Amino acid sequence: MASPDHPGLLIEALQRADSPERLLEATENLAAACHPGAALALVEVLGFNNPGAAVAAVDGLIALGPLAVEPLLSNLDGHNYGARAWAVRALAGIGDVRGVQVLERALASDIGPSVRRAAARGLGRINLEPLEASERVALRLHCLDALLAACEDAEWVVRYAVAVGLETLLSQLSAPADQRQRGLAGLSGLAAASEDTPVVRLRAALALERLA
Amino acid sequence: MVVAGDPASSPVAGGAPITEEEALVRLRQTDDQSLQYYAAWWLGKMRSRHPDTLPLLCAALGQRQPREPAAGVEHNAVARNAARALGKLGEASAVPALLAALEDEDDGLREAAARALGDLGAASAIAPLCRRLASGPAGAGALRTGNSRLEEPCEAMLEALGEIGQAHPEVIAVIRPFVAHERPLIRSAACRALLQLTGDPLWGDQLLELLEHPQLQVRRASLMDLGAAGWRPALQPICRTLAENSLKLIALRGLVEARASCEQGHPGDPDPSIADILAAMDDLL
Numbered sequence: 001m002a003s004p005d006h007p008g009l010l011i012e013a014l015q016r017a018d019s020p021e022r023l024l025e026a027t028e029n030l031a032a033a034c035h036p037g038a039a040l041a042l043v044e045v046l047g048f049n050n051p052g053a054a055v056a057a058v059d060g061l062i063a064l065g066p067l068a069v070e071p072l073l074s075n076l077d078g079h080n081y082g083a084r085a086w087a088v089r090a091l092a093g094i095g096d097v098r099g100v101q102v103l104e105r106a107l108a109s110d111i112g113p114s115v116r117r118a119a120a121r122g123l124g125r126i127n128l129e130p131l132e133a134s135e136r137v138a139l140r141l142h143c144l145d146a147l148l149a150a151c152e153d154a155e156w157v158v159r160y161a162v163a164v165g166l167e168t169l170l171s172q173l174s175a176p177a178d179q180r181q182r183g184l185a186g187l188s189g190l191a192a193a194s195e196d197t198p199v200v201r202l203r204a205a206l207a208l209e210r211l212a
Numbered sequence: 213m214v215v216a217g218d219p220a221s222s223p224v225a226g227g228a229p230i231t232e233e234e235a236l237v238r239l240r241q242t243d244d245q246s247l248q249y250y251a252a253w254w255l256g257k258m259r260s261r262h263p264d265t266l267p268l269l270c271a272a273l274g275q276r277q278p279r280e281p282a283a284g285v286e287h288n289a290v291a292r293n294a295a296r297a298l299g300k301l302g303e304a305s306a307v308p309a310l311l312a313a314l315e316d317e318d319d320g321l322r323e324a325a326a327r328a329l330g331d332l333g334a335a336s337a338i339a340p341l342c343r344r345l346a347s348g349p350a351g352a353g354a355l356r357t358g359n360s361r362l363e364e365p366c367e368a369m370l371e372a373l374g375e376i377g378q379a380h381p382e383v384i385a386v387i388r389p390f391v392a393h394e395r396p397l398i399r400s401a402a403c404r405a406l407l408q409l410t411g412d413p414l415w416g417d418q419l420l421e422l423l424e425h426p427q428l429q430v431r432r433a434s435l436m437d438l439g440a441a442g443w444r445p446a447l448q449p450i451c452r453t454l455a456e457n458s459l460k461l462i463a464l465r466g467l468v469e470a471r472a473s474c475e476q477g478h479p480g481d482p483d484p485s486i487a488d489i490l491a492a493m494d495d496l497l
Contacts, residue, residue, distance in 0.1 A: 114458050117497055156465070160497075197465075198468070199468045199490075
């Protein structure tokens with residue numbers, strides 16, 4: 001077993017894995033090492049068409065946080081839909097500002113509801129702290145516009161995730177008044193009778209109650 | 213319960229967006245059945261309210277066509293899709309046509325009709341469903357020779373009895389033997405129906421056991437069945453089981469929305485609240 005300082009052996013084990021079970025095990029071990037040197041190898045696992053291993057890799061990448069963003073962004077595979085979908089989930093979980101564009105695009109147009117759902121949740125949890133005040137306002141506006149546009153999504157689970165995303169976005173203390181008003185209006189729409197899925201209405205109403 | 217693929221998936225034929233008018237035109241013609249197939253699906257999915265929709269779907273329900281394995285076309289494909297669409301439209305006037313389809317010799321069409329009658333909560337379907345299931349696991353539930361299907365589409369029929377929701381003693385007596393069927397998916401459907409009809413925790417506990425089954429397919433079915441019954445004591449087991457978050461979210465939505473009106477839970481053990489369930493759903497996004 002390699003020490004956390006040297007992910008090399010763990011990566012080798014991953015490359016040698018010759019069955020889905022071994023791949024899963026090797027990925028879990030590499031993810032648990034939580035080493036920056038593991039990021040690229042974990043990103044590669046996303047394209048292996050092994051859902052169990054991909055889940056473990058996403059968890060590992062999220063645990064690495066900002067360190068995983070560059071490897072994820074520079075390896076977004078335009079041709080492998082599955083890999084891209086897992087990368088969106090990882091970026092949504094990390095919440096780094098560099099991932100916002102990818103999440104916006106995924107929420108607006110990805111064909112998989114589970115990807116749009118993850119993107120909506122992620123857009124509400126972007127860590128804006130590293131930015132200067134003016135940039136922060138502009139980027140939050142991006143996230144808000146993307147979430148508001150997705151209030152009309154055809155899948156209930158995406159609208160549910162939008163309600164959660166809007167709640168997290170608006171609960172940040174520094175949200176400007178006009179953004180807050182627009183976000184609350186979006187939530188009110190999801191809580192209204194015109195929304196046909198009861199659980200979405202309930203979740204939006206809960207968000208409004210918490211933000212009041 | 214049968215679990216479909218990604219909810220975004222739609223029938224392959226003519227996947228481009230169409231209008232209601234175009235869907236009606238496609239369903240009305242009979243030269244190209246793949247166009248009819250897609251149109252029937254579309255009208256159900258979009259909950260079409262056009263006055264022509266219902267009569268056209270009922271007519272399509274009477275259409276028969278052979279299976280075309282090479283083209284991936286199922287037996288009576290248009291009629292089966294018409295039955296599914298009629299279930300989604302919520303119109304009681306479709307019930308007589310669906311009852312007739314329940315007597316068809318094609319068990320796939322009987323399956324689609326049973327599900328639709330369940331969706332419509334059609335009490336008039338109880339007697340024919342019970343008649344077809346009355347021979348129990350050794351009769352209606354027996355494996356056919358030559359393929360993997362059962363004599364009757366038991367899973368759909370059991371689920372329909374649960375959805376219709378009338379807990380007559382005769383109905384319970386028909387469903388009950390199926391909790392011992394050799395196939396876990398049939399056991400799951402029977403437990404789901406009994407839980408919906410009686411609210412007895414015994415059936416909820418049996419579904420929780422199936423939720424730990426080594427086969428993913430069985431865990432998925434149990435997830436959907438617990439959700440359909442709105443069995444709230446299942447909250448933590450659902451979160452823990454190994455299955456896709458998408459399916460867990462659908463099941464938890466059921467726990468919020470479909471809570472059975474009967475007695476629930478174990479005495480002295482408070483059910484999770486709606487807030488608990490929503491918090492669990494947030495974590496699965």
